[in-house]
Amino acid sequence: MSDNTPVAAPAPAFAGGTILGYPRIGRNRELKKALESFWKGTTTEADLEATAKELRAFTRGQMAGLGLAKDDSSIPSNFSFYDHVLDASVTFGAIPTRFKGLRAADGSVDLAGYSTIARGEGAHAPLEMTKWFDSNYHYLVPEIGPETVFALSSTRWVDEFVEAKDAGYLTRPVITGPLTYLHLAKPSDDAPHDFAPIERLDDLVAVYVELLGAFKAAGAEWVQIDEPVLVADIDAPHADLLSQAEHVYAALAAVEARPQILLAAPMGGLEDALPVIAASGVEGVALDLVRGTLPTDVDLAGLTVVAGVVDGHNIWRTDLDKALVKARAVAELGGAVTVGTSTSLFHVPHTLKGEEHLGAELLSWLAFADEKVAEVVTLAAALREGDDAVADALAEARAALADRAAHPGTNRADVRDRLAAVTPEDRDRTSYAVRAAAQEERFHLPELATTTIGSFPQTPEIRKARAAWAKGDLTDADYEQAMKDEIASVVELQEDLGLDVLVHGEAERNDMVQYFAELLDGFSVTKNGWVQSYGSRCTRPSILWGDVARPQPMTVRWATYAQSLSTKPVKGMLTGPVTILAWSFVRDDQPLAVTADQVGLALRDEVTDLEAAGIGIIQVDEPALRELLPLRRRDQAAYLEWSVGSFRLSTAGAKDDTQVHTHLCYSEFGEIIDAIDGLDADVTSIEAARSRMEVLPAIRSHGYERQIGPGVWDIHSPRIPSTQEMTELLTLAKESISGRQLWVNPDCGLKTRGYRETVASLENLVAATKAVR
Numbered sequence: 001m002s003d004n005t006p007v008a009a010p011a012p013a014f015a016g017g018t019i020l021g022y023p024r025i026g027r028n029r030e031l032k033k034a035l036e037s038f039w040k041g042t043t044t045e046a047d048l049e050a051t052a053k054e055l056r057a058f059t060r061g062q063m064a065g066l067g068l069a070k071d072d073s074s075i076p077s078n079f080s081f082y083d084h085v086l087d088a089s090v091t092f093g094a095i096p097t098r099f100k101g102l103r104a105a106d107g108s109v110d111l112a113g114y115s116t117i118a119r120g121e122g123a124h125a126p127l128e129m130t131k132w133f134d135s136n137y138h139y140l141v142p143e144i145g146p147e148t149v150f151a152l153s154s155t156r157w158v159d160e161f162v163e164a165k166d167a168g169y170l171t172r173p174v175i176t177g178p179l180t181y182l183h184l185a186k187p188s189d190d191a192p193h194d195f196a197p198i199e200r201l202d203d204l205v206a207v208y209v210e211l212l213g214a215f216k217a218a219g220a221e222w223v224q225i226d227e228p229v230l231v232a233d234i235d236a237p238h239a240d241l242l243s244q245a246e247h248v249y250a251a252l253a254a255v256e257a258r259p260q261i262l263l264a265a266p267m268g269g270l271e272d273a274l275p276v277i278a279a280s281g282v283e284g285v286a287l288d289l290v291r292g293t294l295p296t297d298v299d300l301a302g303l304t305v306v307a308g309v310v311d312g313h314n315i316w317r318t319d320l321d322k323a324l325v326k327a328r329a330v331a332e333l334g335g336a337v338t339v340g341t342s343t344s345l346f347h348v349p350h351t352l353k354g355e356e357h358l359g360a361e362l363l364s365w366l367a368f369a370d371e372k373v374a375e376v377v378t379l380a381a382a383l384r385e386g387d388d389a390v391a392d393a394l395a396e397a398r399a400a401l402a403d404r405a406a407h408p409g410t411n412r413a414d415v416r417d418r419l420a421a422v423t424p425e426d427r428d429r430t431s432y433a434v435r436a437a438a439q440e441e442r443f444h445l446p447e448l449a450t451t452t453i454g455s456f457p458q459t460p461e462i463r464k465a466r467a468a469w470a471k472g473d474l475t476d477a478d479y480e481q482a483m484k485d486e487i488a489s490v491v492e493l494q495e496d497l498g499l500d501v502l503v504h505g506e507a508e509r510n511d512m513v514q515y516f517a518e519l520l521d522g523f524s525v526t527k528n529g530w531v532q533s534y535g536s537r538c539t540r541p542s543i544l545w546g547d548v549a550r551p552q553p554m555t556v557r558w559a560t561y562a563q564s565l566s567t568k569p570v571k572g573m574l575t576g577p578v579t580i581l582a583w584s585f586v587r588d589d590q591p592l593a594v595t596a597d598q599v600g601l602a603l604r605d606e607v608t609d610l611e612a613a614g615i616g617i618i619q620v621d622e623p624a625l626r627e628l629l630p631l632r633r634r635d636q637a638a639y640l641e642w643s644v645g646s647f648r649l650s651t652a653g654a655k656d657d658t659q660v661h662t663h664l665c666y667s668e669f670g671e672i673i674d675a676i677d678g679l680d681a682d683v684t685s686i687e688a689a690r691s692r693m694e695v696l697p698a699i700r701s702h703g704y705e706r707q708i709g710p711g712v713w714d715i716h717s718p719r720i721p722s723t724q725e726m727t728e729l730l731t732l733a734k735e736s737i738s739g740r741q742l743w744v745n746p747d748c749g750l751k752t753r754g755y756r757e758t759v760a761s762l763e764n765l766v767a768a769t770k771a772v773r
Contacts, residue, residue, distance in 0.1 A: 012336035014074040017380030021078040021344025032536040067377035073222040078174040085139040093153035107153035120717040128690040138534035144197035145188030177227035196237035212258035220259040231268030232631035253281025266343030290342035300335030308342035315585040339379040345369040349529035364400040409546035427648040438657035449500040455749035456505035504562035513583045517542035521549040550602035572610040572618040577646040582624030593642035600649035619661035640675040685709035687747040696736035711747030726768035
């Protein structure tokens with residue numbers, strides 16, 4: 001079959017192409033604003049529902065306008081008010097017993113109750129939050145036990161399908177699969193210690209059967225069931241994924257009154273699970289062919305296959321020629337093939353429109369969600385009609401890719417030569433024992449030293465000053481003074497609270513990655529490239545397109561000013577190389593390890609300059625270390641080697657009496673404890689409050705010798721934890737870690753919190769520390 005030959009019959013469903021999901025926060029963050037207004041009580045639930053309905057209508061119209069068919073289930077329905085996993089919990093009635101008062105008589109939960117489960121209220125802690133596979137999206141962890149009563153408790157998914165149908169669109173509902181849902185769940189507080197949520201699989205599948213029947217009755221022709229867990233290696237009780245997949249999907253396929261099932265496996269390759277799914281009786285499978293590879297010995301005859309050749313994880317323009325080769329290779333396996341995205345597009349921003357400041361050259365290398373939909377439509381047309389039908393689009397893509405490869409900023413000799421000269425010794429510090437003695441002599445910190453992670457609340461006044469400065473309405477001098485005033489206020493507050501190690505509050509930073517991206521060569525930043533991180537929280541990932549270098553110091557003047565205001569040590573604050581990569585859209589034309597080391601060298605220079613300016617404690621945050629961990633075990637060792645190596649390249653030039661801190665959050669740390677140890681930081685602060693210190697036994701059994709600060713305040717909830725609650729957590733921590741090793745701190749930075757809750761919570765933190773001391 002030549003590259004110009006259209007794919008022969010049988011014709012697939014979604015012949016004009018499809019996507020696995022679309023951004024749901026709104027291109028101007030309409031959902032974020034509506035949610036936060038609802039939470040503040042300034043708008044009603046009806047107002048929030050109205051905004052959501054408008055967003056769904058806009059999304060359907062946008063996708064149809066870009067070329068996806070309105071009437072054949074090609075347009076997915078994947079809206080969520082906060083999180084798709086939480087949506088599943090509410091739909092299936094899997095609400096923890098502490099929230100039972102939120103249920104109506106029919107078992108449903110209104111949007112106020114839904115928000116309480118997500119964010120917590122009073123004495124009721126919210127659901128735990130952690131990363132969605134190896135992405136920067138956070139999901140709310142279900143809590144499942146023998147006492148959980150699964151029941152179809154919400155019709156919202158079906159209602160939204162009917163809403164689209166009434167508007168003239170036959171959409172494809174997108175739901176989280178039962179295997180993924182239960183394997184990502186944790187045992188409830190009421191569950192026996194040896195219980196695993198997957199033990200409830202058959203009970204949950206029965207509710208999926210009922211849900212499929214409801215979709216069929218409403219007129220749905222296809223339903224997309226997302227099972228990314230099938231592309232990962234899972235270490236958990238009863239984690240026999242292949243036999244579970246065979247069991248579940250044979251059961252669902254046997255249901256008579258149901259829509260056709262498109263099983264989607266984003267985030268990686270299905271590999272040995274693909275034959276199981278192909279033989280299960282489902283009608284379709286969506287394959288991630290960007291991160292995954294295609295098995296050549298599987299028969300896909302009779303299946304509709306969505307070849308995920310357009311990258312839903314990143315923002316680079318697709319190499320259309322290579323994508324067509326992959327899609328046509330799938331056709332050789334017998335399936336009815338169409339083109340799709342590798343994963344949902346909620347991982348990328350909405351559109352390049354409004355980003356003209358990036359320049360025509362860089363824009364030509366990029367594709368956000370809308371542009372990716374257009375690529376899908378183009379590729380699907382090439383499959384149906386041959387390359388000649390889209391010759392202009394193919395030629396334009398080739399030219400843009402060639403221009404990108406030839407750009408001088410993508411291959412700088414000075415950066416490459418410096419990296420080539422790095423030796424193993426450049427990644428090693430003196431032994432910890434020697435460093436600890438030097439740091440004790442320099443700082444004389446008390447047992448259970450208190451600190452915060454770095455940022456303090458970003459007030460409206462700070463944002464207004466930054467916006468005015470960006471517009472030119474505020475002079476450089478006035479902006480500098482406004483930031484200094486805020487720093488002085490933050491330092492004074494910490495002094496009054498009695499914290500031991502201070503921070504400057506990061507008032508000058510719009511974002512912990514973007515701040516550095518704006519000061520390093522090789523990066524560009526968007527104006528409206530928002531991506532949902534969790535709930536109403538959005539990030540604006542920078543674009544790392546070229547070789548990275550530091551033209552001048554980035555943080556020294558702010559850190560030295562803050563230090564001049566106090567006799568207590570003030571931490572210098574840097575974002576680590578892995579986190580800068582994880583929270584940016586990173587170039588895909590060289591190994592991540594190379595890019596990470598380029599960033600590492602830039603940060604190494606900053607550490608040297610901070611030391612020279614008298615800053616004795618330097619924190620290099622790596623909250624995303626676990627985030628990029630490959631989903632397959634065979635790939636993890638190589639990743640951990642280069643990711644740890646890039647951090648050590650950043651910090652190993654520090655003097656013995658310079659105390660290097662790092663911070664990690666929202667990760668399952670137990671499986672990477674060796675890597676955390678390998679970072680060789682003097683102090684490591686970690687997220688631990690929501691999970692009630694569950695990581696500490698693994699740290700204790702590992703024999704971790706350096707200092708650690710398990711968070712005692714979950715800052716992602718608006719709750720103010722009591723002194724007693726923090727005291728209990730600290731006492732729990734001391735059962736695993738000696739007092740001389742322990743630090744006391746929040747889970748994460750305080751940027752998203754308000755000053756009222758910040759001051760009250762830090763007062764309680766200091767009081768709890770004194771009690772435990």
